[in-house]
Amino acid sequence: MRFIDEFRDPALAEKLFTEIAQTAKRIGAVRERPVTIMEVCGGHTHTIFRYALESRMPDNVQFAHGPGCPVCVLPRGRVDDAITIARRPEVIFTTFGDAMRVPGAEGSLIQARAAGADVRMVYSPLDALALAVANPDREVVFFALGFETTTPSTALTVLRAARSGVRNFSLLCHHITIIPTLRALLEQPDFPIDGFIGPGHVSMVIGTKPFHFIPEEFGLPLVVAGFEPLDVLQSLLMVLRQIEMGRACVENQYSRVVPPDGNKAAMAAVAQVYETRPQCEWRGLGTIAESGVRLAEPWAAFDAERRFEPAARHTPDPEGCRCNEVLVGRIRPWDCAAFGTTCRPDAPLGALMVSSEGACAAYYQYQGMKGAA
Amino acid sequence: MRFIDEFRDPALAEKLFTEIAQTAKRIGAVRERPVTIMEVCGGHTHTIFRYALESRMPDNVQFAHGPGCPVCVLPRGRVDDAITIARRPEVIFTTFGDAMRVPGAEGSLIQARAAGADVRMVYSPLDALALAVANPDREVVFFALGFETTTPSTALTVLRAARSGVRNFSLLCHHITIIPTLRALLEQPDFPIDGFIGPGHVSMVIGTKPFHFIPEEFGLPLVVAGFEPLDVLQSLLMVLRQIEMGRACVENQYSRVVPPDGNKAAMAAVAQVYETRPQCEWRGLGTIAESGVRLAEPWAAFDAERRFEPAARHTPDPEGCRCNEVLVGRIRPWDCAAFGTTCRPDAPLGALMVSSEGACAAYYQYQGMKGAA
Amino acid sequence: MSGEEPISGIGPGGRITLAHGGGGTAMRDLIERVFVATFHPEGTPPLEDQARFDLAAFAAHGDRLAFTTDGFVVEPLEFPGGDIGKLAVCGTVNDLAVGGARPVALSAGFIIEEGLELERLRRIVTSMAMEAARAQVPIVTGDTKVVPRGACDGLFITTTGIGVIRPDYQISIAGARPGDVILINGSLGDHGAAILCARGDLALDVTIKSDCAPLHDLAAALLQAVPQVRAMRDATRGGLAGVLTELAEASRVAIGVDEAALPVRSEVAGVCEILGLDPLYLANEGKLVAVVAPEHAEAALEAMRAHPLGVDAAIIGKVAAEGRPGTVTLINRFGGRRAVTMPSGEQLPRIC
Amino acid sequence: MSGEEPISGIGPGGRITLAHGGGGTAMRDLIERVFVATFHPEGTPPLEDQARFDLAAFAAHGDRLAFTTDGFVVEPLEFPGGDIGKLAVCGTVNDLAVGGARPVALSAGFIIEEGLELERLRRIVTSMAMEAARAQVPIVTGDTKVVPRGACDGLFITTTGIGVIRPDYQISIAGARPGDVILINGSLGDHGAAILCARGDLALDVTIKSDCAPLHDLAAALLQAVPQVRAMRDATRGGLAGVLTELAEASRVAIGVDEAALPVRSEVAGVCEILGLDPLYLANEGKLVAVVAPEHAEAALEAMRAHPLGVDAAIIGKVAAEGRPGTVTLINRFGGRRAVTMPSGEQLPRIC
Amino acid sequence: MCLGIPGRISAILDEANSLVEVDVAGVKRSVDAVCVAEVDVPLSDLIGTWVLIHVGFAMSRIDEAEALETLRILAEIGELDGELAAMRDSQEARNSHEAMEIQG
Amino acid sequence: MCLGIPGRISAILDEANSLVEVDVAGVKRSVDAVCVAEVDVPLSDLIGTWVLIHVGFAMSRIDEAEALETLRILAEIGELDGELAAMRDSQEARNSHEAMEIQG
Numbered sequence A, B: 001m002r003f004i005d006e007f008r009d010p011a012l013a014e015k016l017f018t019e020i021a022q023t024a025k026r027i028g029a030v031r032e033r034p035v036t037i038m039e040v041c042g043g044h045t046h047t048i049f050r051y052a053l054e055s056r057m058p059d060n061v062q063f064a065h066g067p068g069c070p071v072c073v074l075p076r077g078r079v080d081d082a083i084t085i086a087r088r089p090e091v092i093f094t095t096f097g098d099a100m101r102v103p104g105a106e107g108s109l110i111q112a113r114a115a116g117a118d119v120r121m122v123y124s125p126l127d128a129l130a131l132a133v134a135n136p137d138r139e140v141v142f143f144a145l146g147f148e149t150t151t152p153s154t155a156l157t158v159l160r161a162a163r164s165g166v167r168n169f170s171l172l173c174h175h176i177t178i179i180p181t182l183r184a185l186l187e188q189p190d191f192p193i194d195g196f197i198g199p200g201h202v203s204m205v206i207g208t209k210p211f212h213f214i215p216e217e218f219g220l221p222l223v224v225a226g227f228e229p230l231d232v233l234q235s236l237l238m239v240l241r242q243i244e245m246g247r248a249c250v251e252n253q254y255s256r257v258v259p260p261d262g263n264k265a266a267m268a269a270v271a272q273v274y275e276t277r278p279q280c281e282w283r284g285l286g287t288i289a290e291s292g293v294r295l296a297e298p299w300a301a302f303d304a305e306r307r308f309e310p311a312a313r314h315t316p317d318p319e320g321c322r323c324n325e326v327l328v329g330r331i332r333p334w335d336c337a338a339f340g341t342t343c344r345p346d347a348p349l350g351a352l353m354v355s356s357e358g359a360c361a362a363y364y365q366y367q368g369m370k371g372a373a
Numbered sequence C, D: 001m002s003g004e005e006p007i008s009g010i011g012p013g014g015r016i017t018l019a020h021g022g023g024g025t026a027m028r029d030l031i032e033r034v035f036v037a038t039f040h041p042e043g044t045p046p047l048e049d050q051a052r053f054d055l056a057a058f059a060a061h062g063d064r065l066a067f068t069t070d071g072f073v074v075e076p077l078e079f080p081g082g083d084i085g086k087l088a089v090c091g092t093v094n095d096l097a098v099g100g101a102r103p104v105a106l107s108a109g110f111i112i113e114e115g116l117e118l119e120r121l122r123r124i125v126t127s128m129a130m131e132a133a134r135a136q137v138p139i140v141t142g143d144t145k146v147v148p149r150g151a152c153d154g155l156f157i158t159t160t161g162i163g164v165i166r167p168d169y170q171i172s173i174a175g176a177r178p179g180d181v182i183l184i185n186g187s188l189g190d191h192g193a194a195i196l197c198a199r200g201d202l203a204l205d206v207t208i209k210s211d212c213a214p215l216h217d218l219a220a221a222l223l224q225a226v227p228q229v230r231a232m233r234d235a236t237r238g239g240l241a242g243v244l245t246e247l248a249e250a251s252r253v254a255i256g257v258d259e260a261a262l263p264v265r266s267e268v269a270g271v272c273e274i275l276g277l278d279p280l281y282l283a284n285e286g287k288l289v290a291v292v293a294p295e296h297a298e299a300a301l302e303a304m305r306a307h308p309l310g311v312d313a314a315i316i317g318k319v320a321a322e323g324r325p326g327t328v329t330l331i332n333r334f335g336g337r338r339a340v341t342m343p344s345g346e347q348l349p350r351i352c
Numbered sequence E, F: 001m002c003l004g005i006p007g008r009i010s011a012i013l014d015e016a017n018s019l020v021e022v023d024v025a026g027v028k029r030s031v032d033a034v035c036v037a038e039v040d041v042p043l044s045d046l047i048g049t050w051v052l053i054h055v056g057f058a059m060s061r062i063d064e065a066e067a068l069e070t071l072r073i074l075a076e077i078g079e080l081d082g083e084l085a086a087m088r089d090s091q092e093a094r095n096s097h098e099a100m101e102i103q104g
């Protein structure tokens, strides 16, 4: 496949492994502490594990798996809200597949479906809208999850619904924004990260400029990266080279997809449909100011929260769950006692075990219980 | 079972067979033509076949199986109306079980159910009303079939629905009345019947007086009969004895259940809820004036015809169907070429093949193809 | 159950999900901890795609292998006198037994609706295991599918049985001969009436127990006494009428039945009266019809009556010496004769 | 069809009704004129409750009887490359074949939703008959149930197979030994991807053909060449990952797989990319995994490649000489190693 | 038409809506008793009464005296007739399975 | 997060609603192209264009020149370095199944 296969070439990867090893060696010569690079995006986490890149890293380079997996940071109370709405007999609750396994206090959407709720998986919010048109006597609710990459798609879907006069369609919106969250992480004392692999598809929408505060205010390098293994390796090498040279700036490895200014049409749609939430809850991270959006007043009719008024519960993370520490890179999955015992992909306790973009699931799925042994 | 087993006693039956044989012999001595007695009611037809009473009749006594089976006289267009309504997605169409097999032009309600219509069998119109209460977002329609016996039950159900404020319940009413129909039969030239076994359960509601015109105007005896084999045999004997003595009057064999004046509460409910239809169509008999009822104006809200406005089609009987001749006793089922070939209980062409109260089905089921052989 | 680790994929509601049919950990957990643990409490064999038997061991018991299958789809899944699991074991054991086969092994295929309560499944599986133990036939292989909610009615089970037939048993639906005597081991229509009432939509309040029972032992006792049994069949869907019409047709004989000899329980008769149904056509799940030569009739009746499942056994009719082949005639208490025809369509109540 | 008398109980819409499962004339008409007529065009045997086989004839072909069952519940019922009928025959033939058994007979239990189009049923039954003929295995007994609309998803079929195993074949999921070589007969995930696309809810427009095929002949060819095959299994639900993790666990060995050697069709890879799925976990219906001693690897590969269903056969990995028993490791093109774990739950697209 | 069945009223379920329970050979069902109730008489007076039930409604009280009278008349039929005993014998013979032969 | 996949726009499905068909390795799907369309330029100009697709929306055009440039940089990495050949050999050895042993 074009634009994919070229970026999976083993020979080029081998060169990158070599170069990374040599760069790491040079860094190691002048610095005792290993270098920890956070890949912000769950897509990168997935690539790292899927291609077992970690297994070929030098000893003094390690990844920390960031908060950029929307289902991993979905708070339990929000799942409970979703289930409350999905249970209404008139509702067809639509969602991306990976959100169906996230456990709330009363189980997951999969389990709610098993108990009778009409929950359906869709590939696109447009498919949810099509369901609404096809079922005029039902209420179709779409679980609008995702970061800046996904937010335009639901904004555009709402605009389309409004244009077509569809009235039985609404969003349960839990779109979140990565920029305030990175700032919140960086402001933590002793944040143990030396550089970032930046989220390529977020940047495709918002451009690279919003990341400039990271080198400018926190002195750390960030390389916006694509999602193929060569993209990740090249980006890592670029970060390491900045570290080696003591530089810190934003670089764009993914220039084939990411324009520096992002996508104007997408940002305009988001600005038109959404407004910033004063506070937004993240699983594992707590509440972060201005880190999410909600439907703006003119689109209130499409807001499932306003329409169905779920309890908007706050459900604390389950006992024994250490997702919060894994999420910020303070512990590794196997340091959590639940890992592989009471928390497994088929019965996740914490959200990081749900998607293969979650650090714990990725470790479990792609490394078995190795780390734990 | 009390009031049942006593009336199935073989020893008493034997006495009746003997007495019937002797009476028939005496009649035969003075009259050449065999005696033909019409049992008006399908319930009697059923008893006659179920207990194989016909096989023990003297040679000069034969039964003619009258029009008193509501599903047998249900016109095809009415079934088509029912299916049209049942197909509506919001409708739960409820009916007595035996009406589900009656073929209209586009198949039966069973076949409509197979094709997706929500058709449900109930034991009582009250059960249909309960379904309406349990499914407030659906429209529950009850197929109100039956003679004077059944009409009070649907009238009382409508009154109950009105009292409870149930709005999603209505009747597709095809209640018919036996009295005008008997008169229409009797007015036919050369009507080949010598006496009647009268419908016991109709009489339980309307009493015995409405039958007095039969002896008075047409000079034929009628004995209102119960439904157990001894009831039928005793009534037959009573008819034969009237014939033997040249008398013609209305007698009541079923006095344990039938009061001479019928049931006042039942008749009052019918009078309150229904009004006479100027014309009513019968399968096989054509249109008979004032032989059916419909919901009176104050109950229009409960009338499925007014609510859903089905085409009210007139669908002629299918080709090759001779139900009309069987119904009035002019031919026997096996005289119809369709009998047992293109018309069988599992694939009825005519309505008389649908219910085991229909003459053709009764012959087929209880005598096999004997008559045809 | 308490203290035990929950089965993978079972959430707070205690329900089966699609994951339990997905071929992964949840499915394996369900299979091992519910099916295998119940059917083979002695220990888990490696999960092969197939069960295997020594053919030599079979040969010791007979010269023919019998092979039969049935699907079970009853609603409600649990009812007075049984459940779908008991039914699934008995039904196939009976189809083996009425052919004269000694049941050797069963397979069980489960199709489960997403949302079925795990505890309910456990009860049903336990009931299957109990019934299989009673019939001394192991459930040796199986399959589990889970379909989305609304794609199946709770649970369907298809069982297949293999059995071995002794060389001297020659039983066939085509085996009845003029003069033969027809027996049944007890009352008619209990299962059909039980299900009709248990379903609840007719709002009839009565507890009729299904007659669901494994007939292998009764059949064996009968064959012990009368190895020459000519025909035997369990009277399930279609009732006694279904079996007799098939028998008359396949054997090209005329059959006469004595209505007065037919055993019917009073509550079943009551349900039939209310709904205008005929017990001749109601389903049974623990009744077999046997056809024997007249000289063996008494021995057959005695052997059946000596068995707990045959205490109400009766001679109900005979194969006529002459008469139109393929016909069944019922002679009633009044000496009237009527044809018994093959059932047609659903048994619908005749009410109005 | 024209001129023929319609099947009893089939109305103007051409659909199956509950009567076709009622045990009466409509059911018999359906069974005789659709099932029996298609499976046994040569003539109708009397409808016994069971099929019977001479045990002596079996003994000529082997020393063990294999017995296996599977339920089939696919949606849509017909899809590129097959239908539920073909699947139901192939699936059970394959479960027999991968145990080294020569298929002898199949049973088929049908659970039909009221309203299924008769013509559709005919097509599916014809497809079963064709596939059974291809696999040279007769469908000898069966069962038909019809459930109310909404109580099943069109049609479910449960097939059970019996087969006979030659004395020299000793195949077991627990049979893999260190050093053994692992082979597969072709590309991964075709069936899973075909169904995902055929279903239409993801609105992906591509025609991927299911690999659904009977593997008895391929397995026989392989066993002819290498009678010592240690383990063999068809990779159905759970995909290759499911088979390999079960194999590693049952045989108590560590398995290594070479990602570069895994055959995957480009459209299947495309669907996986779009939905974030892994072809290792997608279902197959015409793929078997075989484990042989290293000295037999080339002969096995050659035998598979010589068969039409094995042209893309490949050696995909081996059983490690050491390593943690029960683990499966995938070595990718970059030399990276990752664990392959047993699938868990449904395969849900990873999108947002 | 008009399948009717005798049952005994065994309990009052809902006085206001005139719903009673009837017992038919041990099978119980709720039926509407408005057609057999009397004005100003409590429904509970009906307990033990036999009624004729049709499609969920009690349509008539069964008059036990009339039933006995009908049976009495039945019993008297042909009593004067000497042929009775002979007929009975022939009936019994016909009922036993020894004699069961079917004509085609 | 944010699974994205490159695809080629292969047809225009609905100009008014900016729906186009994309082709990903032979798999086709309708996607919304409003984010990659230009004002006053007919959608048909997009045919043949490679785009990055996310949840049913084309979110960015793929810049082929930039892609080639990235690959060029990748190709140059370590070219100066003599160790490359040696590394390649070791990689190939690791990939062949002969060498596949797993550490527990």
Ligand code: SF4
Binding pocket: A320, A321, A322, A323, A324, A326, A333, A336, A337, A338, A339, A340, A343, A349, A350, A351, A352, A353, A354, A360
């Ligand atoms: S193992 Fe489970 S609970 Fe523990 S950190 Fe990971 S996801 Fe959270």
Ligand code: SF4
Binding pocket: B320, B321, B322, B323, B324, B326, B333, B336, B337, B338, B339, B340, B343, B348, B349, B350, B351, B352, B353, B360
């Ligand atoms: S055989 Fe059929 S068509 Fe002919 S009269 Fe009877 S019911 Fe009518």
Ligand SMILES: [Mg+2]
Binding pocket: C068, C069, C070, C095, D049, D050, D142, D143
């Ligand atoms: Mg069977």
Ligand SMILES: [Mg+2]
Binding pocket: C070, C091, C092, C095, C236
């Ligand atoms: Mg059976």
Ligand SMILES: [Mg+2]
Binding pocket: C094, C095, C233, C234, C235, C236, D049
């Ligand atoms: Mg049977």
Ligand SMILES: [Mg+2]
Binding pocket: C142, C143, C144, D069, D070, D071
């Ligand atoms: Mg299986």
Ligand SMILES: [Mg+2]
Binding pocket: C150, C152, C153, C154, D150, D151
């Ligand atoms: Mg259901």
Ligand SMILES: [Mg+2]
Binding pocket: C049, C050, C142, C143, D068, D069, D070, D095
């Ligand atoms: Mg199997």
Ligand SMILES: [Mg+2]
Binding pocket: D070, D091, D092, D095, D236
């Ligand atoms: Mg299988």
Ligand SMILES: [Mg+2]
Binding pocket: C049, D094, D095, D233, D234, D235, D236
């Ligand atoms: Mg298998």
Ligand SMILES: [Mg+2]
Binding pocket: C069, C070, C071, D142, D143, D144
């Ligand atoms: Mg069967």
Ligand SMILES: [Mg+2]
Binding pocket: C150, C151, D150, D151, D152, D153, D154
């Ligand atoms: Mg369905």
